Amino acid sequence: MTRSLYADLAGSGEIIEVLSDEAFLGNLLRVEKALAQGAVAQETVESYVLNVEDLSRRAAAGGNPVIPLVADLKAINPEGIHPGATSQDIIDSAIMMCLRDVTGEIIGKLEGLAQDLAELTSTHKETPIMGRTLGQIATATTFGAITGGWLVAVLNAKQKLENLEFPVSYGGASGNMAAVYPHGWEIQSQLAQKLYLKDPGWVWHSDRTPITDIAAALATASGVVRKIAGDVVFYSQTEVGELREKSPGGSSAMPHKANPAAAIACDGYARRAPGLLATLFDALDCRLQRGVGSWHAEWVTARELAAVTHAAVSRASTSINGIIVNVEVMASRTSGEAGHAVEIAERALQIFEREK
Template sequence: MSRSLYSDHASGDTAAAGHLSDRAFLDAVLEFERALADAAEDTGHISPAAAAAAREAIDGYTYDVADIAAASAAGANPAIPLAAALKQRATDTSGIHTGATSQDAIDTALALCARRAVGEIDRVLSEVEKLLEQLARTHRDTPVMGRTLGQQALPTSFGLITAGWFEGVRSSAARLRETAAALPVQYAGATGNLVATHPDGIAVHDRLAQLLGLADRPLVWHTNRQPFVDVGLAAAVVAGAVRKIAGDIIAYSATEIAEVAEGSPGGSSSMPHKANPAAAVACDGYARRTPGLAATLLDTLDCRWQRGTGSWHAEWQTLRDLLAATASAVSRIHTSLDGLQIRTDTMGERVAHDNLGHAPEITDIILEGDRS
């Protein structure tokens, strides 16, 4: 379950990572258990006394992450020792883990963590969009040499280049928000038929979704892993969009080109003359991790019978690491763009003519596109 402390902190913004830590994950399992007691009481499936006993046990429970991790080995997931500890504390156990299976708790907890992390990623993406829009408007008519297949091509505008960056971020961010908003609650019981809470099971499920602010459909997705794959792939596309920007900034910053420079470049331990585009380089490094993680999530779609054997277990760290890597890439591209120096004189020296074609108009069309 453990995640990378260095990787999170080196990104400069740990807000998203804070929702993806082991403790956040386990806290979300307890959040599920408490909301389940409330939902079961609200629908009349358990008594107010049983719900009160459950809440008292959950609210007063403290745990050690390392202890839970060690105890998880026996059942292959952390919800089992957590539920056992709560039942041990409760004076009435009928309100603890009512009608649930461990996958219900784990999936719902991961959905909560993912949605909260995406909220933080989206916050920074909004700032990235603002920086890119400002660059595009400022340099709408700034001529720069276009380059294709590694060679100089024809002139274009730097505004159109940055508008292209903006468009990639805007569209991928919208898809990430959409998939996060669609993350559902999981509550279906041991084999997905809610038999343990019949005839109240569906009512409990829907009330639980309402209490946790998660979608209530699909009703059962124990072996339908598309909700997590969707949000993971959307995050990987965001990482790809900002990696494109990072790659261009690195290329434009090369000594032989020197058309842009980061506002606070990085140095070298052995070459004091260097001014490295360190934030863009770090963005590239974080983003490069996401395709492999996304591929692992795609592999989890092979989820057999009524419970995944290994495929489900592979999701927990993979999705959290993918979202954390995306958050770090987004944070680093924000740092790279904030204060980015545009050397218009150097750009102009390489342009043989200033006929930009429709570049300024295309820039306007991109910037004024649908932002919903």
């Protein structure tokens, strides 16, 4: 399954290159190259031409794409290929490379969103607006206090992503490095260095928490921006009219409309994250030394979760960037003092400066 062009361009096109089947299968080849022993084996991997469709079709017979890949490489030259490894080592490491690369992209998007939110918070820390709780008018606050809350949540989500580790996998057939004893830990360390992955110092074949740690951080980022998008949609309603996106969407049937299209798209992408996360948590049921179906379910699901998170964050950033604030309408609905709202906005800005 090559990634959907529409879905990826709606986020931004660069993730096609890091989450596609071409990228995933290409990473399998990169892992094999890093493992290859000797000049002949290196030349074999370098000369191999990856055919994504052919390899994908042949993968069905053995349940994973590494089996036909290794067969192709060994047909060229059987020496020094796939030493001491099993399919899971190659696939897990390749997934980690995909997730590492897209997480860096998401962090960059969150940084831009945080900067825009900080500017909104600074500009509107004293702008009065009615607070709403449980769908009803509550007490007065400031728009800067509201955006400050969004800002801190974005910073927290970004920090969770920045703290992630992407471990290499190298355990062999039963996850005990038996085929390369006593050199397994050394090989794992070298492999991690070559692939720019973390050396975990252990074998995680049947412990899938490295996957769920990443998945939880991705889903958190999706949820954080979905909350912002939902608020923007409310404030942009005709009857409310307190916000308007810089480039609102139109309607094919109603030319008078100015839809908060970017916020709506963000909501649509982020809405898929909880289900994908649930699938990955279900895959923690990895039986014995290799999961039966649970492991296989991770390959597309983890990449899809990363894709929808990237798209959601990208659309949230587009929604907030240059958003128009109708301060007169906001003020017209308020009465009374906003209390500590200005202080709350200032505290959010202090947290932003500290995190920069």
